[in-house]
Structures are given as C-alpha cells and as structure tokens.
Amino acid sequence: MSRTSGETEASTEPQPAPRAPAAPAAFRPTVPDAQWRDWRWHMRKRVTNAEKARQWIRLTPDEEEAIVRSAGRYRWSVTPYYASLMDPDDPLCPVRRQAVPALAELMEHSGAEVDPVGDMYYRKTNRVVHKYPDRVIMLVTEACPVYCRHCTRKFHTTDVEGTYFRENEGSSYEEDLRYIAAHPEIRDVLLTGGDPLSYRDGTLEEIVSGLRAIPSVEIIRIGSRFPVLLPQRITDELCGMLARYHPVWLNTHFNHPKEITGEAAAAVDRLLRHGIPVGNQTVLLRGVNDDVATMRTLMTGLLRIRVRPYYLYHCDNVTGVSHFMTSVEKGWEIMEGLQGHITGFAVPQYVLTTKIGKIPVARPAFHETPEGLRLRNYRGEELTVDRSVYPVREADLR
Template sequence: MSATPLDTDTQAAPTIVRPDVPDSDWNDWHWHMRRRITNVDKARQWINLSPEEEQAIAGVAGRYRWSVTPYYASLMDPDDPQCPVRQQAVPAGGELVEFSGAEVDPVGDTYYRKTNRVVHKYPDRVILLVTEACPVYCRHCTRKFHTTDVNGTYFRDDEGESFDEDLRYIAEHPEIRDVLLTGGDPLSYRDGKLEEIIAGLRAIPSVEIIRIGSRFPVLLPQRITDDLCEMLARHHPVWVNTHFNHPKEITPEASAAVDRMLRHGIPVGNQTVLLRGINDDVATMRTLMTELLRIRVRPYYLYHCDNVTGVSHFMTSVAKGWEIMEGLQGHITGFGVPQYVLTTRLGKIPIARPYFTVTPDGLRLRNHKGEEMLVDNAVYPITEADAR
C-alpha cells in the first residue's frame, strides 16, 4: 500500500501516514470498518512488525480478537514497537502471561448483571451492554473477556436478541435516572438501530440522562458524522464519554469529531487509563490533559489500570498514579485534573492522596509545591459539634 505523509495542525500529533486513497474513502467510516487490519499480512502494510509482535499475534489467535482501523494504524510509528498507539492496538506477549490476582471481571459487571444487557451497580444508574463489537480491540480493555475473547462474552443471550427485557427492567425501577450505553462500542451500530435503543430509553419517564461510552472519536473519528450528531441531539440530554490515552491521538480528525458533537449540544468527557509505557509519566499526562482542554474535552477520570486477565502487564503501581496526580494538581487548571480512581466491585473508589491531615489542632494543609500550613480548628471547625 503506497502512503503519503499528512501534515497536521495540532501541537500534540506528529506527521502521520495515510494510504494514497481519495478523501471520499478516507473520510468514510464504513471504508475503514471494511478494511480493518486483522492479520499479519495486513499489519505489514502499515508497520514493520517485530518478531515479538508476530509471535504475540499468533499466540492470541483463538483467544483474543484483534483489529485496527486504517485511521488508527496511520497514527502508529511504523518502526517503533514502543509507539504508544501501537502498544494499545497490536497484541503483545504480556497478554499471555499469568499475573497474580488477575481476574476476567474484577469490576463486577457479571455480578451486578440483571438482564442480558443491564448491569445495575449504583442506585440511580445502570449500564446497558449494547454490543461486544469494537472498531479496534484495545489491548488494555477492562472488558477483554466480553469484547475480545473469541469464546466468551458477558451476554447471557445473543446480543442480537430483543431489548424488551432490558428496557422493561429499567422502566420497572424508577430510581434509575441515568443510563450509560457501552459494550463493546455502541457506535458500532448503524444510526437507525442506535436510535431505536435510545428512543426506547427516552420513552421511560424516569430516565433523565443518556450517556454513550465510545472510543470512536479516538479510533475512527470519521464515525462522528453530522447525521449521527443530529440523531443524538433529538434525544437530549445525551452525553458522550470517550477515551484518549495519549497526546498522539489528538489529531485534526479527532478534534473535528469532538467539535461536531459540541456544536450539537453533546458534552464530551474523557476517561484516561493509566498505562505502563504509554502515559505513565507526568509530562505526557500534563500534555494530554491540556490538549484535551484545547479541543474542549473535559478530563473526567484517570483510571488505575484494572488487574484484568490479559491486561495486567499495563498496570503501574498506585504510587506512580499518585506521582502523576501530584504533577497535575496545581500545575494545570483545576477542571483539567481528572479524578484518580480504582474500579472495584464496590464501585469507583477515589484513591488520590489527600492534601490535608486532621490533627488535634486543626487541618494541616499542603499545596502542589509541598508547602504546608495549619488551619486552626477555631477558624475552620472539623466537626459539627465545634461549628459556630
């Protein structure tokens, strides 16, 4: 496949390489989906595979699916296996290593599943597992079993089964006011099918907010069409949370996709996963967060990588997460600092180090420079009993 360089105007993304095809094809998300990279021969058209990568691709066969869109492949360094985009998309030997404590479902999706698709973990909100399909099977996926194990899925029945049972469950639980469509990636569905699901939720009076978790803005931003945005806007309030993990992913195409959603009144948040060798340093994370703000995406969560079977090699220590949070707090604007969380069967648990210590004399406070001060209990009472 011949390729030509494509200059970008973003500060974070370097020159990328795309195939020499008409813009009408490159800008058509269906073209990319039909031409996904799913084997060694196709991958060689984009990158110079290392022997370790070829061995890993052979090793995951029959165990974990993998595919890469041509768009996302165009962001890969063709010569560097440590490229942060390449590591997220191309199988690696670590996926086949057994790690202590690793589980298929450490966050408890299957434990809280109430119907074929509904997972009811929190009092007022549920997730709806729409599909197991993704444009790119991210190697760090927390639902690796559901989305990438050839012989496994969270679904009790086929994903093509009726949604009636799922919608009925939500309607019969009026405490549910917030529904997150996830999967897999819900935007893998055509607009018409997706609207059927959303309209079914909108018909339930107690459902106030519909959210969509999608990595299409990162992996294939051409999917974010005006038609899609217009459809979503018909069912407001609709929110989208996406998943940028590295500044290299913030390209003109991704920025344009975000802009289309925002212009249709769809707020966009970001959930980054802390990944060893990809974004586990302060400089990279600061750049990522500031670049997200530049394209008007609100940093939401920084997830500690889950100890998921086939994913554990991406985990860092919690101390590394603390170091990065310390490097963000006070160094970039407050709403650019995500919440550092560990996802467990108890829920998402904030695990950032506190900037205060309770002492007998009051609160000892610490700022981003490490400077400390004591706030007397008489000034800011710690307990209600001491409050004026």
C-alpha cells in the first residue's frame, strides 16, 4: 500500500478529529507507508534545494531567487512531512512562509541583532547559558529537521559561518554537567538548540541521564519542534526512554492551525501517555498568525489535542527575521481577542524576550482612581470597585 505524503496517517491511538492539510497536488510524490512512518527516512529525504522543493510546491520566481541567494548564508531544509502541509500553489501559505526562504530575509532592518536575547552574554560553558537564578538552558545541537525562517537563533543555528559553540558540538559534556552540579541553585534544565530530538535516542539518553544524576536538578525540559515538523520522531521507544528520567516536560511550537494534524495529535498522545506534559510556545508572526481568528483557532485546537498554551512570544528583531515582526499593539489586540472569548487556560502569556529576560507585556485591565479600582472586561465594559471591597494597598487595611 502507498500513499501521497500529504495524507494524514491513520492511528490506533485515541485522538480528536484533526484539521486535515490541503489535498496534495498531482505532482507530489507517492511514499510507501513504511517509509512515511520512519522519521529517519524523512531526515534523509529533507528538501534542501529548489529541485527537491518543486516536488512539493510550485516555486515563485522570488522563492527561487531567495533559495539561490541564501545559499552559504542561511541553512535550509524541510521534512517531507512538513512539506506536505504546504499549499502547493499559494506562496502566502502560513506553513510555506515558515519554511521556504524569502528575499526579505536578506534585507537589512533597523535594530536587528544576531543575538537579541543575550545567549552569548550569559553563556558559562560550551553549552550552558545561565540567565535566570534557578534554571539554565543547554544548547545541545545546531541541527533541526526544518530550519524555521523566523528562528531566534537564526545566525547561530543556520548561518554556515556562525555557531554558538565555543568548541565542537560533539565535544564532551563533562564541563557542562560539572557547572550545573557546582551550582545547586539550578533546579531546572532546558535542553534546546537547534532541536535536541535531532539526536538518536542513545545520544539523547546520555545527556538526560547525566542531568538526572545531579541531585539538585529537579526538572528536565526539552524544547522541540519535532511534534510539529516531524511527529513520526515521537516514538514509543523515545517516550519510554524519557519516562525513565521523570519529571521530564516538553515544550513545542505550533504556530498555525494547519500544523495540528492527526499525526501531530498522535505524537502528543504518545508523550502524554508516558507522563510527559506538553506545552506550547507560539511566536506572533506577520502573515502567519497575526489575526485574532487564526490565534483563537490555534489555541482552542491545541486544547483539543491536550497541549497547554504557554507563551505567545513577540517575534524577536533577529537579523534575517525582522520581516516577521508585528507591532506590540498588534499583540495586545490579539491578546484582548483571546481573553474572555476562549477558555482561560487556552490564553498564553504574551512576552517580549530581551537580554534581561522575558518581559510580560499584557495591557493592564485596571487602573487606580480616587474611588478605587477601575476594571475593564473583555467586552470593554468598565466597573469601579470601591476600596472597601478590594483594598489597593496593604496600608488600606489599617
């Protein structure tokens, strides 16, 4: 039996009805089921040039030019699975915009930086970045299944000349583990990159087991977009291995409802059945999800597959990424279109990521008046609450 790679795979695992991707074009390849289920096959067959891209989409002249001009500057690859979600005829397809190079990446933009979040400033070892008191990130790899065009670490993970590793990526982890062990205030370690699940299970287990052997490390988190870009990677074997080192959490990165497929839902289900909670960190992206209707559909769709919305990141002003940025006002508009209109825990926290950390930027829904608190609800209705009901300060109690 064979199938086109745009079809979603049937699963015996319980899952909600997915949002199906667009029907495949006639020119798209037919792939045997056994290969389509094998994540290693997808990694080997990634789209890395215009010739391969034409098997999935009809490239525009601008896309053709961007692919040529980005060579030697920004890496590019797309898994067959993620390519199958693209609309073959619409260059404005939200999946396509996240994965196919664009000429705007090569333009200069005011205020853009290669490291706006300060990874290099807070780096303590080859891989450890220690920005917050009780937690660190470990940048374990540069590799990704798809090099997202909006990546915060675009220079470090995709510039052919650029790297955030002081030494080779494959060098020993001993220095990194020693640093974490020597700082008992570190209770939470986030594995990121690149995408940690690019490693095979054995290599990943060496890292996770090394962290779990440190008594002060309470929580291990993995930041991975594999549930979105290549859900076949989330195997029972991987989940079983991670479950041996609980508590383990996974945060992923759905940006658009088209990414919530049956295969993605099945991958999330496997993680949850092995006791691994799944959260989501969406990036607000111009032309992808910068409207209230899309964001509501995304957040409620995530709840249907039991993924908890966590952050809505304002897109960072990263070199090669600035064209995806919206205004902060647009972010406020979207947040106000979510709050009160959908389930409370479907509403993420809207943040700016800066060199001094993540900054919540929600627009206040109250202000102090001489009469008390002036409150505003999601409909824009206002109510003043007397100080005797809700004292504004502790001194009011005296």
